Amino acid sequence: MLLRGLLLLDPGRPPTPGWLRIDGDRIAEVGEGASPGAARPDAGAPDCIITPAFIDAHIHLPQIDSVGADGMELLDWLNRVIYPAESWWGRSGATHMLRTAVRRMIHQGTLGFAGYLTSHGDVNAAATRALASGAGLPCRPRCIVGRVAMDREAPDDLLEHDRWRAGRAPSPTPLLPEPDHGARRPRCSISANPRFAISCTAELLAEIGWTVRDRRAAGAPIFTQTHLAESPAECARVARLFPDAPNYTSVYADAGLLDDRTLLAHCIHLADDEWRCIAERKSVVVHCPTANIFLEAGLFDLDAAREHGVRLALGSDVAAGPDVAMPRVARAMIEMAKLRRMTIAPEAHVPTPEQAWSMITRGNADALGWADAGRLEPGAAADLLILRTPETWLDEHLVGRLIYNWSAELLVSRIVEGRLVAPDTI
Ligand SMILES: [Zn+2]
Known part of the structure; x- marks a missing residue:
């Protein structure tokens, strides 16, 4: 599965435009810029934020x-x-x-x-x-x-x-x-x-x-x-x-x-x-x-x-x-x-x-001893969230805006073990 969006690799830094490739239940590759080859992403978009769950x-x-x-x-x-x-x-x-x-x-x-x-x-x-x-x-x-x-x-x-x-x-x-x-x-x-x-x-x-x-x-x-x-x-x-x-x-x-x-x-x-x-x-x-x-x-x-x-x-x-x-x-x-x-x-x-x-x-x-969770890096568990925020939030206060304005409505998709969770099951 290929995801595209703004990668929140480190909450202390601005998110990086890029992509993630998921293989099975793991993140296989993380890249900056346009997605590799001509592949269309399976989820996400250039204005979406991708964060560990x-x-x-x-x-x-x-x-x-x-x-x-x-x-x-x-x-x-x-x-x-x-x-x-x-x-x-x-x-x-x-x-x-x-x-x-x-x-x-x-x-x-x-x-x-x-x-x-x-x-x-x-x-x-x-x-x-x-x-x-x-x-x-x-x-x-x-x-x-x-x-x-x-x-x-x-x-x-x-x-x-x-x-x-x-x-x-x-x-x-x-x-x-x-x-x-x-x-x-x-x-x-x-x-x-x-x-x-x-x-x-x-x-x-x-x-x-x-x-x-x-x-x-x-x-x-x-x-x-x-x-x-x-x-x-x-x-x-x-x-x-x-x-x-x-x-x-x-x-x-x-x-x-x-x-x-x-x-x-x-x-x-x-x-x-x-x-x-x-x-x-x-x-x-x-x-x-x-x-x-x-x-x-x-x-x-x-x-x-x-x-x-x-x-x-x-x-x-x-x-x-x-x-x-x-x-x-x-x-x-x-x-x-x-x-x-x-x-x-x-x-x-x-x-x-x-x-x-x-x-x-x-x-x-x-x-909790999960060294492979909570991060966007190759080998980490593909338990991820895709968020969409108002465009005006995409500045140096992004994470503060997310915390102080939190709503589940910001979530576009949840990915567990490398698979999209069907919205009608939640
Ligand atoms: Zn208690």
């Missing part, structure tokens, strides 16, 4: 229809809104909700994500198979996804799988079910997802730590995803549940859960030694600004992350975050940094739109 580093698929239940603190919101939604996913909603979540992401240009399912066993094994095969979906999104592990402080139906497994051998609900990719290149990998320290006993966290180490030793490069220090009430509860732990971060560190394949969502209320611990272990902090504003969890300290050299990614955290569109999450990161600078931190660094765009493409790809 967006990647979301933190989303809860079962919460896709829970957006907008406002007015609660995190723990109250989980109990009153999220746990009932996750129970519904386990009872009968999973197939429909999974399809809804994936379609909404694709509609907004997100073709890769790191996400959470619920704690149910068979239901999520089936969801993982659907993601891995693309069955019933417009395409196969690229993903790292995990069954949520939790064994306390939530309704019984969400806890029974981990409680039951702990008392049985062999366990009826594997901690990490393996997806079947068939003969195609794998696009879906499994992660360990302990929800957070409140809903996991020290025994469950330790079990997850052992399991991850065992699976890595067997050659499976699996990730761990969890939440850390999102709200003050959550931090206070963790301190009561783990009275011997010096701090919240150490609860995960002691269970062997912090390394360079760990995604830690939020990290708003951390002490200096916790930042140092995360930096030393090269774990990734996933900043979720829209979610933090919605739940009034706090203002994330980008400067602390930068000063400690912590790896950073960006996530929508739907449904605490109200929007799956990653350009709007990028915008919220900029706005939150500006808010800190205007109020409590006059010296705060504010990311540019170009830096923010880079984070939701190449930056998130790198954080």
Whole structure:
């Protein structure tokens, strides 16, 4: 397939007029100027922008229809809104909700994500198979996804799988079910997802730590995803549940859960030694600004992350975050940094739109270990977006205009695994 347009090779530089040739699911060639030979492009046009697709580093698929239940603190919101939604996913909603979540992401240009399912066993094994095969979906999104592990402080139906497994051998609900990719290149990998320290006993966290180490030793490069220090009430509860732990971060560190394949969502209320611990272990902090504003969890300290050299990614955290569109999450990161600078931190660094765009493409790809995603270069995955903007946007503020004016209507085409996604399937 041949694409023609303005190539956003580097968000920090003006787009380059050129072309891309796709072979199978990969970008085979990238060129400047007119397309080679007399070949007519299969998609794109000289005034279209071609960019790597967006990647979301933190989303809860079962919460896709829970957006907008406002007015609660995190723990109250989980109990009153999220746990009932996750129970519904386990009872009968999973197939429909999974399809809804994936379609909404694709509609907004997100073709890769790191996400959470619920704690149910068979239901999520089936969801993982659907993601891995693309069955019933417009395409196969690229993903790292995990069954949520939790064994306390939530309704019984969400806890029974981990409680039951702990008392049985062999366990009826594997901690990490393996997806079947068939003969195609794998696009879906499994992660360990302990929800957070409140809903996991020290025994469950330790079990997850052992399991991850065992699976890595067997050659499976699996990730761990969890939440850390999102709200003050959550931090206070963790301190009561783990009275011997010096701090919240150490609860995960002691269970062997912090390394360079760990995604830690939020990290708003951390002490200096916790930042140092995360930096030393090269774990990734996933900043979720829209979610933090919605739940009034706090203002994330980008400067602390930068000063400690912590790896950073960006996530929508739907449904605490109200929007799956990653350009709007990028915008919220900029706005939150500006808010800190205007109020409590006059010296705060504010990311540019170009830096923010880079984070939701190449930056998130790198954080998820996808060295072949989020970039326009030979050998990279052909997961791409073709955009058309008003002509007046094509100046040095193009990326800022895209972020601040974002709408899915800007998307002309989405290309997944080297193929155009049929619009009527989204
Ligand atoms: Zn979350």
